[in-house]
Amino acid sequence: MENHQLQQLTEEISIKYFKRLFRHHAIFNPRLRSTGGRYLLSSHNIEINKKYYDELGMDELVGIIKHELCHYHLHLENKGYKHRDHDFKELMKQVGAPRFCNTLTSFKARKPRAVWVYQCSSCGQQFTRKRRINTAKYVCGRCKGKLVLLDRLTPN
Known part of the structure; x- marks a missing residue:
């Protein structure tokens, strides 16, 4: 699916479910990672994460568009x-948006x-961290x- 097809689909969903026109742009944004889409308050455009369409299909895409159109229409009103x-x-x-x-x-x-896993050489307190730390810069909190x-524990 291309951006012009996404634009057309968004306009159709807006008319079918909201009975209002969508007068701005809907585009795929490849930089979105953990969200399905977003409504931009300043430009009134909608950005969609294409990975959701690729992996989960048309139903998920329609749900995301409905959700973002709720933001869009309410903000404009x-x-x-x-x-x-x-x-x-x-x-x-009302519109069945997720x-x-x-x-x-x-x-x-x-x-x-x-x-x-780090250990204090004085008191023996152990610390576990997700990120590696600079032992020359940090000291025991106790x-x-x-x-x-x-040690470096690697998960299974």
């Missing part, structure tokens, strides 16, 4: 367009990160002793 607003929740119920996207299978498949790298 000066009503509550944020997730916590009553107007937003009501419109989502509150959240399904999780991408490629996002689930990411392997867990390694865990770094006694200010020198930290020593014990």
Whole structure:
């Protein structure tokens, strides 16, 4: 699916479910990672994550477009367009828009990160960290002793 097809689909969904025209642009944004789409307040454009269409299909894409169109139409009408607003929740119920996207299978498949284990040379306190730290810069929080790298635990 190309951007012009996404634009046409968004216009059709807007007329069918909202009975209003969509007068701005809907495009695929390849930089989106953990969200299905976003509505831009300043330009009124909608950006969609193409990975959701590629992995989860047309139904998921339509749901994301409906969700973003709820933000779009409510914002232009000066009503509550944020997730916590009553107007937003009501419109989502009326059009059958999902509150959240399904999780991408490629996002689930990411392997867990390694865990770094450090120990204080003075008091013996152990610390586990997801990121490696500079032992010359950081000291034990309990006694200010020198930290020593014990082990790097890799998940299964």
